[in-house]
Amino acid sequence: xxxxxxxxxxxxxKTFGSLRANDRVxxxxxxxxxxxxxxxxxxxxxxxxxxxxxxxxxxxxxxxxKGEKIVLHSPRDAIRHRIGMIHQHxxxxxxxxxxxxxxxxxxxxxxxLLPIQETLARLKDFAAQYGLPIDPTLKVKQLPxxxxxxxxxxxxxxxxxxxxxxxxxxxxxxxxEVEDFFAVLRNxxxxxxxxxxxxxxxxxxxxxxxxITVLRQGKRVGTIETRQAxxxxxxxxxxxxxxxxxxxxPKGGAAQPLLELKGVSLIRPKVGRVLKDINLTLHSGExxxxxxxxxxxxxxxxxxxxxxxxYSEGQMLLEGRPIPNPTPRKMKAAGLGYVPADRQRVGLxxxxxxxxxxxxxxxDDPPFNRHGFLREKVVHLxxxxxxxxxxxxxxxxSQPVGELSGGNQQKVILGRELKLATRLLVAVHPTRGLDVxxxxxxxxxxxxxxxxxxxxxxxxxxxxxxxxxxxRIAVLFxGExxxxxxxxxxxxxxxxxxxxGERLEAIA
Amino acid sequence: xxxxxSSVFSPSPALLRARWLNSLQIIxxxxxxxxxxxxxxxxxxxLTGVNPFFAYQKMWEGIAKSNYxxxxxxxxxxxxxxxxxxxxxxxxxxxxxxGAEGQLYMGALLGTAIAIQDLGVPAWLHVALSLLGGFVxxxxxxxxxxxxxxxxxxxEVITTILLNYIAIYxxxxxxxxxxxxxxxxxxxxxxxxxxxxxxxxxxIWPPTRLHAGFPLGLGLAxxxxxxxxxxxxxxKARAVGSSPAAAHYAGMNTTLIMVIVMVVSGxxxxxxxxVEILGVQHRLRDMFSPGLGYSAIAIALMGNNHxxxxxxxxxxxxxxxxxxxxxxxxxxxPVTIVDVIQATVIFFVAVSxxxxxxxxxxxxxxxxxxANG
Numbered sequence: 001x002x003x004x005x006x007x008x009x010x011x012x013x014k015t016f017g018s019l020r021a022n023d024r025v026x027x028x029x030x031x032x033x034x035x036x037x038x039x040x041x042x043x044x045x046x047x048x049x050x051x052x053x054x055x056x057x058x059x060x061x062x063x064x065x066k067g068e069k070i071v072l073h074s075p076r077d078a079i080r081h082r083i084g085m086i087h088q089h090x091x092x093x094x095x096x097x098x099x100x101x102x103x104x105x106x107x108x109x110x111x112x113l114l115p116i117q118e119t120l121a122r123l124k125d126f127a128a129q130y131g132l133p134i135d136p137t138l139k140v141k142q143l144p145x146x147x148x149x150x151x152x153x154x155x156x157x158x159x160x161x162x163x164x165x166x167x168x169x170x171x172x173x174x175x176x177e178v179e180d181f182f183a184v185l186r187n188x189x190x191x192x193x194x195x196x197x198x199x200x201x202x203x204x205x206x207x208x209x210x211x212i213t214v215l216r217q218g219k220r221v222g223t224i225e226t227r228q229a230x231x232x233x234x235x236x237x238x239x240x241x242x243x244x245x246x247x248x249x250p251k252g253g254a255a256q257p258l259l260e261l262k263g264v265s266l267i268r269p270k271v272g273r274v275l276k277d278i279n280l281t282l283h284s285g286e287x288x289x290x291x292x293x294x295x296x297x298x299x300x301x302x303x304x305x306x307x308x309x310x311y312s313e314g315q316m317l318l319e320g321r322p323i324p325n326p327t328p329r330k331m332k333a334a335g336l337g338y339v340p341a342d343r344q345r346v347g348l349x350x351x352x353x354x355x356x357x358x359x360x361x362x363x364d365d366p367p368f369n370r371h372g373f374l375r376e377k378v379v380h381l382x383x384x385x386x387x388x389x390x391x392x393x394x395x396x397x398s399q400p401v402g403e404l405s406g407g408n409q410q411k412v413i414l415g416r417e418l419k420l421a422t423r424l425l426v427a428v429h430p431t432r433g434l435d436v437x438x439x440x441x442x443x444x445x446x447x448x449x450x451x452x453x454x455x456x457x458x459x460x461x462x463x464x465x466x467x468x469x470x471x472r473i474a475v476l477f478x479g480e481x482x483x484x485x486x487x488x489x490x491x492x493x494x495x496x497x498x499x500x501g502e503r504l505e506a507i508a
Numbered sequence: 509x510x511x512x513x514s515s516v517f518s519p520s521p522a523l524l525r526a527r528w529l530n531s532l533q534i535i536x537x538x539x540x541x542x543x544x545x546x547x548x549x550x551x552x553x554x555l556t557g558v559n560p561f562f563a564y565q566k567m568w569e570g571i572a573k574s575n576y577x578x579x580x581x582x583x584x585x586x587x588x589x590x591x592x593x594x595x596x597x598x599x600x601x602x603x604x605x606x607g608a609e610g611q612l613y614m615g616a617l618l619g620t621a622i623a624i625q626d627l628g629v630p631a632w633l634h635v636a637l638s639l640l641g642g643f644v645x646x647x648x649x650x651x652x653x654x655x656x657x658x659x660x661x662x663x664e665v666i667t668t669i670l671l672n673y674i675a676i677y678x679x680x681x682x683x684x685x686x687x688x689x690x691x692x693x694x695x696x697x698x699x700x701x702x703x704x705x706x707x708x709x710x711x712i713w714p715p716t717r718l719h720a721g722f723p724l725g726l727g728l729a730x731x732x733x734x735x736x737x738x739x740x741x742x743x744k745a746r747a748v749g750s751s752p753a754a755a756h757y758a759g760m761n762t763t764l765i766m767v768i769v770m771v772v773s774g775x776x777x778x779x780x781x782x783v784e785i786l787g788v789q790h791r792l793r794d795m796f797s798p799g800l801g802y803s804a805i806a807i808a809l810m811g812n813n814h815x816x817x818x819x820x821x822x823x824x825x826x827x828x829x830x831x832x833x834x835x836x837x838x839x840x841x842p843v844t845i846v847d848v849i850q851a852t853v854i855f856f857v858a859v860s861x862x863x864x865x866x867x868x869x870x871x872x873x874x875x876x877x878x879a880n881g
Contacts, residue, residue, distance in 0.1 A: 308757060328759035340757060349751045356743065360758045369740050 004067055006031040006194055007052075007163060012061035014047055021047040022058070023218040029163065034185060034195045036209035036226070038202075040238055040435035041406060043215040045198050046088075049165050052196075053085040054078040084156030085165040090148050090172075094141035099123065101140055102155050126157060131187045145293075146177035153184070157193075164188065165196045170204055174293050175463060175496045182208050200238075200435070202231045214238055239436055249447045251471050251487065256284045257320070258455040259305070259424055264314035266300055266479075274300045276480045278314070282424065282455040287446070289470030289487055290459040291495050297479035298459045299341050302428045305457065306338040307331040318423075332361055337421025339413055341428040341459075343406075347413045350402030354394055355383035357401050358416050386415035391441070407438030414445055424455040431465060443469060463495065477501050534817075537863060538810045541856035542824065549849035553841055563839040570834020571827045577834075579716025583788060585826030587612075587780040589725040591804035592822055593732050594776030596813035600736060601769045602749035607653060607668025608777040609801025610675030611646035615778015617679050618645030620785050620792040621687065623703035634707040639782055646778020647771040649675060654770025658763035664770070676795065683794040698794035709787035719787035726819070728776070733815040745769055777801060806854040809861045828853060 005028040014022040021044045029035045039045045050056045052063065054072035063070055065081055072078050078085070092101050099119060108115045120136060127133050132150050140148055149169060156164055166185075170178050185195060185208060199205050205212055205226075212229055214221040214237040221237045259282040266275035275297050282288045292298055303309040305316070307326035316323050318334055331338075340346040348357050359368050359379050367378050383397045390411040394404055401412055410430065417425065427446060431439040446469065450456055460466050466473050470487035475498035483504025485491040494507050550560035570577055591608050598605045619642030627634055653667040680698070685691075689701040709719040736742035748755040748765045755762050780800070785792055807825055811817030832846040 307759075328757065332759060338757070342753070345751065346753045346757045349747050349754045351750050352747065360747070360754070363740055363743055372739050372741065374738060374740050374743055 005029060005064075006066060008064040009048070009052065010062045010064070012048060012051060012063075013059045014044075014051060014056060015059055020218045022051070022061075024061070025215065025218070025220045027213055027220065028223075029194055029196060030211075031194055032189060032192065033210040034189060034197055034208055036197045036199060036205040036212045037215065038199060038205050038212055038234060038238060039215035040200060040437075041433060042217075042435070043238070044218040045215055046167060047218075048215070049085065049167060049196065049198060052078070053083065053165060079159050082160045082162040083165070084159060084161035084163070086149065086152045086156060086167065086169060088167040088169075088171060090145075090152055092140045092148060092151060095139060097137055097139050098134055098143075098151050098154075099136040101151055102136075102158055104155075106158065122158070123154070126154060130154075130157065130184070130191060132184060144177075145172040146174070146180065149173070149181070150184070153188075157188075161193060163194045163196065165198070167198045168200075169197070170199065170201065172294070174499050175492075176500060178204070202234050205234070206231065216240060235436065249443070249450075249469055255286065257281050258284045258286075258318070259457075260317040260320075261305070262315045262317070264304065264311050264316060266297075266304055266309065267312040274479050275304065275311070276478075278481055280474060280481065282457055284423075284455050285450055285453045286472070287450050287456045287458050287470045287487075289466035289473040290457065290476055291463060291466050291473050291499060292461075292476035293499055294461055296476045298476055299428060300479075301476065302338070302340070302426050302457070302459055305331075305426055306336060328361075332420055335421065335423030337417035337419075337425045339410075339417050339425070339427040339430050341432075343409055343413055344402075348401045348409060351400050353398045354387065354392065354401055354404070354412055355379050355397045357412055358383050358386050360416060361420060386412075386419075390415045390445070407434045410434060410438065410442060414442065418445060418449060421449060421454055424457070425449055426457045426459070428459040429461060430458070431460075431462065439465075463492065467492065475499055475504075483507075533863075534812050537860035538821065538824075538857060541810070541860040542828075542853055544856045545849060545852040548852050549845070552845050552848060556842060556845060558839055558841055563835050563841050566839040567831035567835040570831040570838075575713070576716050577830060579713055579718040580830045581823065581826045582722045583717050583719065583826075584829045585822040586719075586721045586725050586787070587784045587800050588804050588807050588825050589819060589822035590721075590728060590780035590783060591777045591801060592807035592811065592818040593725070593728055593815055594773035594780075595804055595808035596811060596815065596818050597732055597736060597745070597776075598769045598773035599808055599813045600742075600749050601745040601765060602752065603654070603657065603766055603769060604665050605650065605653070605668055605770060605773050606665050606805065607650065607671050607774070607801070608804055609797060609799065610668070610672035611649040611774035611777035612781035612797055612801045613672075613675040613679045614649040614781075615642035615644075615646030615775070616781030616785050616792055616796070617682060618642060619778065619782030620700055620703060623707035623782070623786055624687070624701050624791075626704055627706075629706070631706040634704065635709065635786065638703075638707045638786060639779055642778040642780075642782025643775035644778070646781065647775035649778070650770040650772075650774020651767065654767040654774075657770075658766045672801070679792070679796075680794050683792060687792070689791065700792045702791050703786060707786055708790060709783065717788070719783075721783035721787040724783065725822075729815040729819050736815070777804075780804075803850075803854065806857045810857045825853075 007029040009025065009027040012022050012025045025044070025048055027048060037045050037048070047056065051058050052072070054074045054077045057073070063072065070081060093104065096104070099116070102123065103114055103119060123136055132154055134147060134150055134154065140151060143151070149172065153164070170181065173181055189195060197205070197209055206229060209226045211223060212226055212234065213223040214234065216238060261278050261280045264275060264278040265273060268274050278301065280288070290298055290301065300309065304311045307328045307330055310325060316326060323330065323334070344350060349360065356379065359382065362368055363374060368375055368382070380397060386392070387394065387397065392408050392411045392415065394408060401409055404412070430446065431442050434442065446456060446458070458466065458469055467487055467489055472484055473487050473491060473495060474484045475482050475495055477498060482498040482502070483494070485494055485504065494504065497507050498504060546564070550564070553560040553563045571581055572578065591612065595605060595608055619638045622641040623634070623638040649671060653664045653671060656662040656667055657664040683698040683700060687700040688696060689699055690696045709721050711717065711719050712723070736746065744755070744760050745765055747758070748760060748762050752762055781797070789796060803825060807818055807821040810821040811819070828850060832849060835841050836843050836846050
């Protein structure tokens, strides 16, 4: 006899305009389980959870909580029912201390004063009880992301939570932090908290959850016990067809030095050294991976190489010839393509059409420009070719790129940049936020470039991706390269430790 | 693109309907704004004891009763059109120039200084030189805040507003001092002498007051349309306005573009000021502009920064002005009420621009939902 579920969502429907984000979704959570909600981007996971947290109202459907039907008008209602949610993007005040962040919005027994002493005492209890030690006097902005997430969890527990919703919680963590985090989750379950774990990472879901519900295009595909699940089964449920998973790409290739950085540093006023004495050589036909936790200088490194930010010290050489003051134009002329980290803000002009975005860097050159006028026909033809070659799904070439899905936006950028990348390509987080299918095709495009002898600098926070694609992997920590290792699975422990600040020499 | 692969992202009828509604909005909202202002105006007119229907009848007659009135409408629309074109151009690049009033004054000052000289050149050349002076005067007054924004990231809204005051007082100084007409007379007005006959804009539709400034404005509208939507420069300028980070990434010289659009918009305001002197007033008076540079901001917004939209908006404002004057003269509506109605139009136009902006939010919101799913 099954115990009555803690939570039951029945036939939930939610539409946004013409999009059915949730289409008659059933979902249940048992008391004391970690239930993973799995699906590609856009499958409706976050929508379903936002409904459960009272952020959205469903068009139809019912929610039963501890056996009773409830209606959630706002997160306040959800909190009252002891449902907590940790968002993908943490919602903390960076300038507040841990304690102040936890106090935000808490009712005080001694209004208008804050219950500082009580909270401190209770926080100590909580930290001990749930195994979440933290110094409450530190400012949140001083904490690494892993600890910031811990603050969010404490915040939710403080408000009272029998059910915690975690939206892609591991996206911001390093591999070692993920281990700690999973230990915390198991501890929480032992203390009687149930957990919904949203993810699109198969291996994590298989490791941490008890049951898995898969969503695809707004519909529930099914729910299975984790011990009966395997990666291929889950991938097929997510995508709707069998998928080749994580196969490595052939390594090695030609080895002419293409781009050399010698002692390159970047000093920012008030911030200090963002890049410290970088020495790197990228060879033709090579994929050089750059690993590191977000915010350790990866994006600055890419911007410096592509001429967006002038470097402060050192030297950059292309095929042995120094490039004294690189600018985006110079680097483009030298045969560089750049897939930037922020595709929405930097890589694309969102309200321009697909066709116009595809000539963002070449609109001034023939054949697109004649006597200062843009030749719309040529621009259109170019777009037609790229859209076909890259299988960009769009309603029309004149559609604003802002209306495309993330994967198709990325293909627009790739379609433009791969054409320009006649010698080298810098790609930052090229598959971040893309679904399994789009990720696979982006990786194929990159690999095809490598085969053509183009040198690729691949910056990614996804270690699996780096290991699958890169010939070598350099690890960036606080603007410094701590070591370069071969791009093979055996390097993983060393990479993980370098990501947290150990030098390669110290590890070996 | 019938042969393109269909997908979940191809436009559903709902999406197409949303787009169509959006275009409809761009056209309908300004009309709604005018209608709302007229309703508010009717209430105010009724409060002063005049029958609003009678008043509006006089207003309509003022606009369309005769060729002469139509000519007046076009004359009133001319400076608004030319300033509005420059403002639409600069707003498209994401630079918020509030300084058209000052640029208008500085352009009019330099243009008039040339127009009052007896140069002994043919009329067309004298006119051209005066207009060029107007462009240079206004352009320099736009260059300053443009440079400060591009080079030192100083907010152009603040600098342009402050420069308006400086410009108005500089013109005040010249009309009271160095350029004053007949400075020895006791009761001389603060104004320059009349411009030379050779520099006056010819009347092109006698007996109406319509002068050559209006076709000049039409020509400028066409030029700006081509530059903005057909030329590579306009593509760049719009890219800078929509997404400065993307423009920088693509290797565009964003700071230079900002400076250029500021100079062009200031220059056009200066041309508008000079056209007003050469075509209508024939001398530069202290405080000669009734806030043309500010009204033109509303016109650019109402026209959605598009040259042809700005043309329509300028004609509408010209008509309202001429009609309101007639209403004041023949229906006895106090002049202050007329001012209030005009201000109300501007207010509602601004509100409608906000509504349009807000209306685009749900779409963004939906995309967020899609992306995070």
